[in-house]
Amino acid sequence: MSTILQNLGYDSQLDTFIQSHDLADFEIGRVIRESKQKYIIKTQLGNFNGQISGKLMHEAKSRADYPAVGDWVAIKQMEEREAIIHEILPRKTIIERQAIGRFGKKQTIAANVDTAFVLQDIAHDFNLNRLDRLIAIGFASKIQPVVILTKIDVEEKSELADKAAQIKKRFTDIPILFLSNKSMEGFSAIQQLIEYGKTYCFIGASGAGKSTLINNLVGEKVMLTKSLREKSNKGQHTTSHRELFILKDSGILIDTPGMRELGIAESYKTLEATFEIIFTLSESCKYSDCTHLIEPGCAVRLALENNEIDQSYYDNFHKMKEEQNQFELNKKGIKDKKMIKKIKADSKYKKSRR
Ligand SMILES: Nc1nc2c(ncn2[C@@H]2O[C@H](COP(=O)(O)OP(=O)(O)OP(=O)(O)O)[C@@H](O)[C@H]2O)c(=O)[nH]1
Numbered sequence: 143m144s145t146i147l148q149n150l151g152y153d154s155q156l157d158t159f160i161q162s163h164d165l166a167d168f169e170i171g172r173v174i175r176e177s178k179q180k181y182i183i184k185t186q187l188g189n190f191n192g193q194i195s196g197k198l199m200h201e202a203k204s205r206a207d208y209p210a211v212g213d214w215v216a217i218k219q220m221e222e223r224e225a226i227i228h229e230i231l232p233r234k235t236i237i238e239r240q241a242i243g244r245f246g247k248k249q250t251i252a253a254n255v256d257t258a259f260v261l262q263d264i265a266h267d268f269n270l271n272r273l274d275r276l277i278a279i280g281f282a283s284k285i286q287p288v289v290i291l292t293k294i295d296v297e298e299k300s301e302l303a304d305k306a307a308q309i310k311k312r313f314t315d316i317p318i319l320f321l322s323n324k325s326m327e328g329f330s331a332i333q334q335l336i337e338y339g340k341t342y343c344f345i346g347a348s349g350a351g352k353s354t355l356i357n358n359l360v361g362e363k364v365m366l367t368k369s370l371r372e373k374s375n376k377g378q379h380t381t382s383h384r385e386l387f388i389l390k391d392s393g394i395l396i397d398t399p400g401m402r403e404l405g406i407a408e409s410y411k412t413l414e415a416t417f418e419i420i421f422t423l424s425e426s427c428k429y430s431d432c433t434h435l436i437e438p439g440c441a442v443r444l445a446l447e448n449n450e451i452d453q454s455y456y457d458n459f460h461k462m463k464e465e466q467n468q469f470e471l472n473k474k475g476i477k478d479k480k481m482i483k484k485i486k487a488d489s490k491y492k493k494s495r496r
Pocket residue numbers: 292293294295296321322323324346347348349350351352353354355366367368369378379380381382398399400401
């Protein structure tokens with residue numbers, strides 16, 4: 143195994159796959175940058191600009207079938223630094239969200255991620271509902287989320303403790319870290335968490351400090367952060383593409399653009415993981431199919447009245463459950479439409495044969 147690939151996260155599982163498949167004619171690399179379906183792939187021979195093969199494009203049924211940052215791919219070199227991506231190797235994990243404004247469709251954020259760092263600006267932009275959604279994205283991808291509360295240098299100590307307590311009340315098993323990218327308080331704890339060969343994806347609202355933290359970890363200004371562009375680009379996201387960085391003798395980091403709106407496309411299982419407390423409580427509801435809205439003997443509403451759970455937590459559960467139902471319906475709708483098209487096409491075909 144080459145060191146370059148190992149530093150990129152290449153592991154024995156991947157090696158076994160490559161050895162047992164006919165990939166000897168290809169160069170293996172990892173997608174380190176994606177911007178408007180243009181890819182940069184890092185291999186032992188250096189970086190290549192990649193485009194997907196006609197076959198891959200033809201066979202792609204959805205966005206998830208295209209390469210994403212973090213993907214391992216089999217490529218063929220064309221010219222100097224140009225290559226064609228022929229195959230996406232099996233993904234360990236994939237981070238996705240529901241594409242905004244296109245219900246039933248998913249958008250890939252990154253692939254082969256081990257840990258999702260969920261960044262939340264605790265001083266200016268504290269938002270528990272958004273946190274629910276970001277954490278749900280992690281759970282849906284079967285990736286351990288770790289919450290990092292940033293800008294603690296700007297926040298009062300008492301406020302800090304209070305907000306952290308609110309999060310702990312919601313999520314009992316998720317690690318919560320504090321960070322100032324200014325004073326660097328909490329930085330070394332994060333640094334120590336990062337393991338060699340593992341991949342960490344940074345998600346969170348615009349301005350949370352994702353790129354600043356990545357620059358601090360890399361030890362170089364590899365990503366533009368707001369302060370550098372503030373004047374010329376008011377109100378815009380600073381980061382507009384996804385990119386992967388390799389830390390020396392350590393892990394792999396993926397920066398992503400801030401998410402303005404978050405849709406979760408995920409299954410009921412995700413809701414269960416995200417609102418674990420509600421699902422545990424519901425075992426004590428009088429009716430097994432309790433919706434926790436109006437039924438008598440509802441343990442969830444009782445917990446709400448006793449202030450054991452927060453109103454915002456309860457409200458967000460219903461909101462996300464509704465979205466999830468809607469997503470399922472839309473997915474079914476798309477399938478039905480396809481089915482109708484197919485029936486129509488079949489009958490046309492039959493007619494033309496008559
Ligand atoms: N005071 C303080 N400012 C911070 C901290 N972290 C980041 N900032 C500032 O917050 C602004 C936004 O930081 P970025 O790192 O660009 O945020 P981002 O999450 O990458 O934002 P997008 O790329 O738009 O998604 C910059 O001006 C940073 O200097 C912090 O811990 N404390």
